[in-house]
Amino acid sequence: NSSIKTSTSGRYLTIREGSKDPNVIQKYRHLWIPCENCYALNYKRFLKSKINICGQCGYHLKMSSLERIELLIDPGTWDPMNEDMVSVDPIQFHSEEELYKNRIDFYQRTTGLTEAVQTGRGRLNGIPIAIGVMDFQFMGGSMGSVVGEKIARLIEYATNQSLPLILVCASGGARMQEGSLSLIQMAKISSALYDYQSNKRLFYISILTSPTTGGVTASFGMLGDIII
Structure with a gap:
């Protein structure tokens, strides 16, 4: 028997676990999500209603791109774009660990996504918008040629x-497996944003979630009219 105590606070429920026992977490994996900060186990059903905030310590747990889309976009208005675009192996990158194409296939199976960003159009409080949401669960949200192309096309559409x-x-x-092709996405997206912001004088909001680093920070992440 594990020394797990339950506590309720209103409609929310968490489990406080005395140790970081992986067997306990594994046993309740289908019902509970462990907090990355305090290791309390949060009931899945209630965690979603709390927008992935730990009921014990208030830590903000990671969200998938689908969860963010559900949070931001009005129900029934989401219309994805360029879902059929997938990465190939443009520079035939090989490593001692695993082939690049095999890694792409693995993340596509485990996440249900085709790439590290979802782009599309929808409504936010009734206002039509264009939106792109990156997903860190897909190869660390790294920006390769497909991610860059999807974002650039979204900006051009907007x-x-x-x-x-x-x-x-x-x-x-940037995604190292695609070499300089991934680096050039920074310039391509920034160029599309220049036309969007300076020539058309349209409104761009950049939301930086944890983590946002490297080439994304050095390009479109820091170019928003408002940066959150």
Whole structure:
């Protein structure tokens, strides 16, 4: 028997665990999500209603791109774009650990995503917007040629349709497996944003979630009219 105590506070429920016993966490994995900060186990059903904030210590747990879309976009208005775009192996990158293509296949299976960003259009409180949401669970949210192309196309669409733009960033930076092709995405996206902001004078909000580093920070992450 494990020394687990339960406590309730209103409609929220957490489990305070005395030790960091992985067997306990594994046993309740289908019902509970461990906090990365205090290791309390949060009941999945209530954690979603608390927008992934730990009921014990108030720590903000990570959110997937789908969870952020559900949080931001009005129900029934989400229309994804360029979902069929997938990464190949443009420079035939090989390592001693695993082939790049095999890693892509693995993350596609485990996350259900085709790439590290979801882009599309929808409504936020009734206002039509263009939005891109990065997902750190897919190869650390790294920015390769497909991520860069999807974001650039989203910006061009927002420019042509005169839509406000929101980009939710979560990335470790450029994807090393694609070499300089990943680095050039910084310039491509920044160029598209220049036309969007300076020439068309449209409104762009950049939301920096944890973590946002590297090439994403050095390009579109810091170019928002408002940075959150």
